[in-house]
Amino acid sequence: MSAREEVLGRIRTALGETRAPVPEVVRDYRTTDDRPVAELLDVLVDRLEDYKASVLRCGPEDVAGTVTAALDAGLGTGWAPGSVVAAPGLPAAWRPDGLDTDDDRPPVQLAERAASVTAVAVAIAETGTLVLDGTPPCGRRALSLLPDCLVCVVTADQVVGGVPESLGRLDPLRPLTMISGPSATSDIELERVEGVHGPRTLVVVLVS
Amino acid sequence: MTTTPQDLRTDQTPLAPGAPRSGTTFLGLPTAPRGVGHLRGDRSFPDAARDALRDGQLRANLGHATQTIRGKRARVVAELPDWQQLRAAGSALKTATMARLDEHLEELERQVTARGGTVHWARDAGEANRIVTDLVRATGSDEVVKVKSMATQEIGLNEALEAAGITAHETDLAELIVQLGDDAPSHILVPAIHKNRAEIREIFLRTMPRVDADLTDEPRRLAMAARAHLRERFLRARVAISGANFAVAETGTLAVVESEGNGRMCLTLPETLITVMGIEKLVPTWRDLEVFLQLLPRSSTGERMNPYTSTWAGVTPGDGPQDFHLVLVDNGRTAVLADEVGRQALHCIRCSACLNVCPVYERTGGHAYGSVYPGPIGAVLSPQLTGVEDNASLPYASSLCGACYDVCPVAIDIPSILVHLRAEHVEAQERPTAESVAFRALARAMSHPRLWRLAQRAAGLGRLVARGRPTMPAALPFPASAWTRSRDLPTPPAESFTAQWVREHGGRS
Numbered sequence: 001m002s003a004r005e006e007v008l009g010r011i012r013t014a015l016g017e018t019r020a021p022v023p024e025v026v027r028d029y030r031t032t033d034d035r036p037v038a039e040l041l042d043v044l045v046d047r048l049e050d051y052k053a054s055v056l057r058c059g060p061e062d063v064a065g066t067v068t069a070a071l072d073a074g075l076g077t078g079w080a081p082g083s084v085v086a087a088p089g090l091p092a093a094w095r096p097d098g099l100d101t102d103d104d105r106p107p108v109q110l111a112e113r114a115a116s117v118t119a120v121a122v123a124i125a126e127t128g129t130l131v132l133d134g135t136p137p138c139g140r141r142a143l144s145l146l147p148d149c150l151v152c153v154v155t156a157d158q159v160v161g162g163v164p165e166s167l168g169r170l171d172p173l174r175p176l177t178m179i180s181g182p183s184a185t186s187d188i189e190l191e192r193v194e195g196v197h198g199p200r201t202l203v204v205v206l207v208s
Numbered sequence: 209m210t211t212t213p214q215d216l217r218t219d220q221t222p223l224a225p226g227a228p229r230s231g232t233t234f235l236g237l238p239t240a241p242r243g244v245g246h247l248r249g250d251r252s253f254p255d256a257a258r259d260a261l262r263d264g265q266l267r268a269n270l271g272h273a274t275q276t277i278r279g280k281r282a283r284v285v286a287e288l289p290d291w292q293q294l295r296a297a298g299s300a301l302k303t304a305t306m307a308r309l310d311e312h313l314e315e316l317e318r319q320v321t322a323r324g325g326t327v328h329w330a331r332d333a334g335e336a337n338r339i340v341t342d343l344v345r346a347t348g349s350d351e352v353v354k355v356k357s358m359a360t361q362e363i364g365l366n367e368a369l370e371a372a373g374i375t376a377h378e379t380d381l382a383e384l385i386v387q388l389g390d391d392a393p394s395h396i397l398v399p400a401i402h403k404n405r406a407e408i409r410e411i412f413l414r415t416m417p418r419v420d421a422d423l424t425d426e427p428r429r430l431a432m433a434a435r436a437h438l439r440e441r442f443l444r445a446r447v448a449i450s451g452a453n454f455a456v457a458e459t460g461t462l463a464v465v466e467s468e469g470n471g472r473m474c475l476t477l478p479e480t481l482i483t484v485m486g487i488e489k490l491v492p493t494w495r496d497l498e499v500f501l502q503l504l505p506r507s508s509t510g511e512r513m514n515p516y517t518s519t520w521a522g523v524t525p526g527d528g529p530q531d532f533h534l535v536l537v538d539n540g541r542t543a544v545l546a547d548e549v550g551r552q553a554l555h556c557i558r559c560s561a562c563l564n565v566c567p568v569y570e571r572t573g574g575h576a577y578g579s580v581y582p583g584p585i586g587a588v589l590s591p592q593l594t595g596v597e598d599n600a601s602l603p604y605a606s607s608l609c610g611a612c613y614d615v616c617p618v619a620i621d622i623p624s625i626l627v628h629l630r631a632e633h634v635e636a637q638e639r640p641t642a643e644s645v646a647f648r649a650l651a652r653a654m655s656h657p658r659l660w661r662l663a664q665r666a667a668g669l670g671r672l673v674a675r676g677r678p679t680m681p682a683a684l685p686f687p688a689s690a691w692t693r694s695r696d697l698p699t700p701p702a703e704s705f706t707a708q709w710v711r712e713h714g715g716r717s
Binding site: 002003004006007008010011012013014015019020021022023024025026027028029030031047051104107108111124126127128129134140141142145162163164167168172173174175176177178179180181182183184185186187188189190191192193194195196197198199 | 473
């Protein structure tokens, strides 16, 4: 008998011939958030900053300039535009002049770059979480991982209240990355320290 | 429920099909085999705990760390008005999953396969290790990077790889500390919780080849040293091995929840990804993650959300590993599933909240439990995975205070399982133990008034041994020592209540 057949057989033996009915799952926890958008944005900013991300807010006409300011904040002024890689689908109106664009180069080459700029698919206010879904505006997973500074552009319509609403908007077949603040660890005496293997600097541009 | 000793089989040979079954709940399903993996200690819990309790540094480290995390967890749990509803939903979801575990696993296999992954099944630790070793060999690589994974610790994968000439690099900071220090993990979430910053600095200075000699014990500097140490390994790695926090049956999506980004490095950069997962770690639908992604981070690190969660379904062209293998491991889990009381232990999402609140864990630390699963959940999971007789002291490693049940995000009733396992252990004894003889004698005395008065008078002799102290000495002669070496036995009173009543009231009721 194959291991597959044997393990499945053991499970059937363990559960018995007359199986207990499957219990109903009551979902009486919060699945929506009725707060106005402006309030959700404030919560998002509060939670992002609490986990040591920086947030810059701007209007829709001023995204490229604010991304430049975000890179100034993350890298210090005087960064070379060629050292910053943008996701291939990042809207042209959001891009500062001269940025490099990610292509199908070997992913480890991205480790030499100073920063990356991506969009997000969804942002969760209550947890301060950005979700990237691997579509061209967000870029492949290595892009938001290897450069030491990550700039993410979030638009107000992408912000939801809690985790349940966010999953409803996401495609589970895409490779998803949920990001809540810069890379961190609690492994030394259970105290949180920001900055381990992922980007040590996270700057969020919030467009509303 | 009744069990007979032969129900508690701990040998490795599975029962032949059609072999006689002797119990109503245990159906002769094989437990995790001996000789491979890390589910059994070489000493009993009381013996190992006694040494741990003498280590003042260990107790200080644990006290500090568990107190910190308890406070953080309590603050973020209090932020959610619907925590108890989430907890109830998490519990119901796990019960529902286990009730149709075979169907969900088959669906998971179909979905992962349809998206370009390969699914392997392993009856036990040895088989899982062979599968993974062969997969790594097939890539031609002699090293792998690893994401922290309880399942691979449980099956002893690193040792199996090493025996095959393959070097496994642990990449989680705490796992790295344990690996570099040639130590054993002592906590589910933070395997190096027993080490403080000064000890970690010393390990890094001793074992990291290119470490800065001026390294201080500031946690940020230590984390940066780990970053530098691992960076080049991540960039050259061709094979990664991970565990999984969740697998979604309906979509074939796997999820890894982490903090440092080492998980993302392993899940993203190598060409080949091998994920080792216990068969119980799945959820039926994508929507179910809305519950667990709220319960897990708040319960484990005390954060609203952990810094990074990665999900993937099979292989995505142009993004991440192009060769994906999922290894589904039983290793005693089906034996746990067969026990209607104990199967709740399979609901565990490995948050470690129960460790952090446990008064026993806080004092003894994780090594005393002898298994990779320490603390309250380990005390119910390890003995069930191995068979109770192979971890017979663990169900007693608890004061039954119930703090673990209160904080468990999926409401596992750990105290009830502990009592259930104690009963199983007692019933498994073929010869009477000193304890059972003593309790039988006590029962007889308590049901015969004259015997009882005699016994009380005899017990009064204990006052001579106690010499005025409120408790009896711990070093009583055997067999009394078996009771008193880990419990305080109060010195008998000079006079029993009944005797005092008779003296003062002259026998009037």
